[in-house]
Every structure is written in structure tokens, then in C-alpha cells.
Amino acid sequence: MxxxxxxxxxxxxxxxxxxxxxxxxxxxxxxxxxxxxxxxxxxxxxxxxxxxxxxxxxxxxxxxxxxxxxxxxxxxxxxxxxxxxxxxxxxxxxxxxxxxxxxxxxxxxxxxxxxxxxxxxxxxxxxxxxxxxxxxxxxxxxxxxxSQKVSVFAKGLGVIEVLILISIAFFGGMWANNPDGNYEPFIVLLTVALSGLEVWRRKIT
Incomplete structure (x- = not known):
């Protein structure tokens, strides 16, 4: 027991x-x-x-x-x-x-x-x-x-958010090294996705 x-x-x-x-x-x-x-x-x-x-x-x-x-x-x-x-x-x-x-x-x-x-x-x-x-x-x-389901889902969102932040940092670094590169759209899209995930997290929790 x-x-x-x-x-x-x-x-x-x-x-x-x-x-x-x-x-x-x-x-x-x-x-x-x-x-x-x-x-x-x-x-x-x-x-x-x-x-x-x-x-x-x-x-x-x-x-x-x-x-x-x-x-x-x-x-x-x-x-x-x-x-x-x-x-x-x-x-x-x-x-x-x-x-x-x-x-x-x-x-x-x-x-x-x-x-x-x-x-x-x-x-x-x-x-x-x-x-x-x-x-x-x-x-x-x-x-x-x-509560357990929400907790597991929230952890999954956290992993995705970390991956997005890493991607933003990666494209930011690429853009810094090559200012003429077309990296801005990727950074904008990833930033929007990150904001959307945060809104979704607040809604489900």
C-alpha cells in the first residue's frame, strides 16, 4: 500500500x-x-x-x-x-x-x-x-x-518554445553575419509563432 x-x-x-x-x-x-x-x-x-x-x-x-x-x-x-x-x-x-x-x-x-x-x-x-x-x-x-493533462501539454509547449527561441537565435546570428541574407521573414514568423504559443498556453491553463 x-x-x-x-x-x-x-x-x-x-x-x-x-x-x-x-x-x-x-x-x-x-x-x-x-x-x-x-x-x-x-x-x-x-x-x-x-x-x-x-x-x-x-x-x-x-x-x-x-x-x-x-x-x-x-x-x-x-x-x-x-x-x-x-x-x-x-x-x-x-x-x-x-x-x-x-x-x-x-x-x-x-x-x-x-x-x-x-x-x-x-x-x-x-x-x-x-x-x-x-x-x-x-x-x-x-x-x-x-491538471495532469494540462501539465503534460504545457511541458510540450515549453519544449517547442525553446526550439523556436533557438531557431530565432540561429537566424539572428546568420543575419548578423550576412546582413544581405533574407532571414527577416523567418525571424518574424518564428516570433509570431512564439507569441501564439504563449496565448494558447494561457488559454488552456
């Missing part, structure tokens, strides 16, 4: 741990507040956990994507699938135990059967977060690919 890929995987593992701790703290705080208000065994407790799972999944994908951007990957045809696989695998490892916590809250309210009924709704919300991540990752990789 490439160092950048391993770094991303390690980051996602740490992120999952941090998000799990934050999740548990939020649930415990909710329990205390709902208990104080006589709402601990109400549907509010279940709804809170459902929304919290979605929220943490969205945060996980957002933070992971920001880290992907910070790693400054170079384009590779397999980059999208490789990176996506790492993030999604760690997300699944993170979210899986949260469903168990949701089941515990459902049991706490005296309605354990609601876990089976409500879990698909949460899974759908997590899936929406995943699709948004997929879309962002796809755009990111496409930008990398386009």
Missing part, C-alpha cells in the same frame, strides 16, 4: 475512534437531559440517536475527504476506487457498532422492536452521505486528471 493510502487509512481509524467517543458522549448527555425532563423513554431518545448516526457519518465523510485533499494525491486510474474503498471500509467499521447503540436506546425506551423498523431509515441516510462523498471524490479525481 502506498504511503498516502496508508496515511489515509490511519487517519480514518483515528477519526472513527474520535467520532465514537463524541457519539457516546452525546448519547449520555441526551439521556441525562431527557431523564431530567421525563422524556428518557420517549421516541425523542430514539430519534436523537438516529439523527446522530447520520450526523456522524456525514462528518466522517467530510473530514476524510478534506484529508484526501490535504494529501495531494497524483492522478492514478485506480485512485478513485482505491481511496473510496479505504474510506468506506473504515466508515462501515465505525457505523456498525453505532447501530448496536441505537438498539440499546430502543430497548431503554421499552420498544426494542423499533430498532428493526427504524434501522433502514438510518442506513438510507448513511447511504446518501456516501453518495455525496462519491460525487465529491469523483470530481476531485477528474480535476487531478485534467
Amino acid at each position: 502506498h504511503k498516502s493510502h496508508q496515511n489515509l487509512k490511519d487517519k480514518c481509524k483515528i477519526l472513527a475512534q474520535d467520532q465514537t467517543v463524541a457519539f457516546d458522549e452525546s448519547v449520555e448527555r441526551m439521556k441525562r437531559e431527557n431523564a431530567a425532563n421525563g422524556l428518557l423513554k420517549s421516541g425523542n431518545s430514539i430519534k436523537f440517536v438516529m439523527n446522530l448516526i447520520e450526523e456522524k457519518a456525514v462528518e466522517f465523510y467530510d473530514i476524510a475527504f478534506s484529508h484526501i485533499q490535504a494529501l495531494k494525491f497524483t492522478f492514478d486510474p485506480n485512485l478513485e476506487s482505491d481511496v473510496g474503498r479505504i474510506v468506506k471500509a473504515e466508515l462501515n467499521n465505525f457505523v456498525g457498532p453505532l447501530y448496536d447503540r441505537m438498539a440499546a436506546v430502543c430497548a431503554l425506551t421499552g420498544k426494542p422492536e423499533l430498532h428493526t423498523r427504524m434501522k433502514p431509515d438510518v442506513e438510507l441516510a448513511v447511504e446518501r452521505a456516501e453518495k455525496r462523498f462519491d460525487n465529491s471524490l469523483q470530481h476531485y479525481v477528474l480535476d487531478l486528471e485534467n
Whole structure:
């Protein structure tokens, strides 16, 4: 595994741990507040956990994507699938135990059967977060690919510009040695071509 890929995987593992701790703290705080208000065994407790799972999944994908951007990957045809696989695998490892916590809250309210009924709704919300991540990752990789193509093309233009400059210098030297020689048209044409290449470079970059 490439160092950048391993770094991303390690980051996602740490992120999952941090998000799990934050999740548990939020649930415990909710329990205390709902208990104080006589709402601990109400549907509010279940709804809170459902929304919290979605929220943490969205945060996980957002933070992971920001880290992907910070790693400054170079384009590779397999980059999208490789990176996506790492993030999604760690997300699944993170979210899986949260469903168990949701089941515990459902049991706490005296309605354990609601876990089976409500879990698909949460899974759908997590899936929406995943699709948004997929879309962002796809755009990111496409930008990398386009940037690479422009970079290669720009390098090609640079080589051509150097050759033109050498040619201009050559004809300039010939003209200096033979003022009566018909070198001016070549120099003018090459100078125009050099200017045209510069305009083209600015347009594509």
C-alpha cells in the first residue's frame, strides 16, 4: 500500500475512534437531559440517536475527504476506487457498532422492536452521505486528471518554445553575419509563432 493510502487509512481509524467517543458522549448527555425532563423513554431518545448516526457519518465523510485533499494525491486510474474503498471500509467499521447503540436506546425506551423498523431509515441516510462523498471524490479525481493533462501539454509547449527561441537565435546570428541574407521573414514568423504559443498556453491553463 502506498504511503498516502496508508496515511489515509490511519487517519480514518483515528477519526472513527474520535467520532465514537463524541457519539457516546452525546448519547449520555441526551439521556441525562431527557431523564431530567421525563422524556428518557420517549421516541425523542430514539430519534436523537438516529439523527446522530447520520450526523456522524456525514462528518466522517467530510473530514476524510478534506484529508484526501490535504494529501495531494497524483492522478492514478485506480485512485478513485482505491481511496473510496479505504474510506468506506473504515466508515462501515465505525457505523456498525453505532447501530448496536441505537438498539440499546430502543430497548431503554421499552420498544426494542423499533430498532428493526427504524434501522433502514438510518442506513438510507448513511447511504446518501456516501453518495455525496462519491460525487465529491469523483470530481476531485477528474480535476487531478485534467491538471495532469494540462501539465503534460504545457511541458510540450515549453519544449517547442525553446526550439523556436533557438531557431530565432540561429537566424539572428546568420543575419548578423550576412546582413544581405533574407532571414527577416523567418525571424518574424518564428516570433509570431512564439507569441501564439504563449496565448494558447494561457488559454488552456
